Amino acid sequence: MSGEARSFTVGDDDDGIRLDRWFHRHMADASFNIVSRWARTGQLRVDGKRVAPGDHIAAGQVIRVPPLEAPAPAAARPKKDRPPLSPEDEAFVQGLVLHRDRAAIVIDKPPGLATQGGTKTERHLDGLLDGLQFEAEGRPKLVHRLDKDTSGVLLLARSSGAAAYFSKAFSSRTARKLYWALVTGVPSIADGMIELPLAKQPGTGGEKMHVDEKEGSPARTRYRVVERAGNTAAWVELQPHTGRTHQLRVHMAAIGHPIVGDGKYGGQDAFLTGGVSRKMHLHARRLRVDHPGGGVLEVAAEPPAHFDESLTLLGFDRTLGDSMPFDQPKFSETPEGKKKAISAAAKARRKDRKGERRSRGSR
Structure with missing residues (x-):
């Protein structure tokens, strides 16, 4: 394909990943060699600056991608076919489907299944998507992710057009997600907002996040205590207003109530006794x-x-859930709102400086 350069805005689900990984997710036709050549020749830019394939990108940044030229027929490499799914794998992934229409498939991702592959991760949802093609022309596409040990609702797009539409909904934060979690202890505020900026924790290779008041990216999570089990644990509903990596896990641990089973951020304080499962309760x-x-x-x-069993074991009433409404995103939280706010602030500063010059001239 040839033509003009294109621009893409980095979504929340791609926050913090390497640039070459972004191309692997969203532009598989652009090989690592092509991306490296674009970077070496200065054609590839992020927010107008030269970058390397191994650089990390952040949500809201704009990637300038040069035209991708079609390879000469002689140079075209044969497409590597994926091995067909076994009948067991096909039945497994189709059994996860909660909703299906012409544009979308929604599945219930089980805990322990990674969304995408990685080091030492051979079995993952991305490798099972051929089993969800059904009558469509191609396999569905991932538009957001869940951590490996987090379960629940995951949206897939059934066409490139639907993928672009849904990706914009997630990046502009008009899509809303609501989580259930069990946490250790009981928050003192029953319905509150956590506003703590997050950044990659140094020395962890980007595998762990932490609260960083100076260099962190803004992160907001609303929570509501549904029910408490004495002072031992609480069942909470969580609604992320931003989409930082591990946001819910870091935020709950930061206020002293780690998610049950999340040893990565809560250490030993994240586990309960009395037969409660040690698996992640998110x-x-x-x-x-x-x-x-x-x-x-x-x-x-x-x-x-395991989550359902813990609810029963701790004596929680299942009928009390689902009472937290979906918050509407504030205009200032969306990328478009932020750009307009920055533009308005710059205009106000120019106006102030113009007034200063006129005042000096009248003296």
């Missing part, structure tokens, strides 16, 4: 997003067995 319960065909798509997923 579940993407509900998703609400505008549908490209019109209307709103809203889907809910039941918690996995």
Whole structure:
């Protein structure tokens, strides 16, 4: 394909990943060698600056991608076919489907299944997507992610057009997600907002996040205590207003109430005694997003067995859940709102300076 350079805005789900990984996710036709050549010749830019394939990118940044020229027929490499899924894998992934229409498939991702492959991760959802093609021309596309040990609602797009539509909904934060979690202890405020900036923790290779008041990216999480088990644990609903890596896990640990089973951020304080499972108790319960065909798509997923068993063991009443409404994103939280706010501030500064010059001239 040839033509003019294109611009792409980095979405929240790609916050912090390497640039070459972004191309692997969103422009598989651009090989690592092509991306390296673009970077070496200065054609590839992020926010107008030269970059290297190994540089990390952040949500909201703009990637300038030069035209991708079609390879000469002689140079074209044969496409590497993926091995067909076994009947067991096909039945497994189709059994996860909660909703299906012409534009979208929504699945209930089980805990322990990674969304995408990586080091020492051979079995993952991305490798099972051929089993969800059904009558469509191609396999569905991932538009957001869940951590490996987080369960629940995950949206897939069934066409490139739908993928672009849904990706914009997530990056502009008009898509809303609501999670259930069990946490140790009980927050003193029953319905609150956590506003703590997050950044990659030095020395962890980008695998762990931490609160960083100086260099961190803004992160906001609303939470509501559904019910408490004495002072031992609480069942909470969580609604992220931003989409930072591990945001819910870091925020709850930062206020002293780590998610049950999250030893990475809560250490030993993240585990309960009395037979409560040591698995992660974080579940993407509900998703609400505008549908490209019109209307709103809203889907809910039941918690996995270990989570459900813990609710029963701790004496929680399942009928008390799902009472937290979806918050509407503030205009200032969206990328468009931020750009207009920055533009308005710059205009005000120019106006102030102009007034200063006139005042000096009248003296």
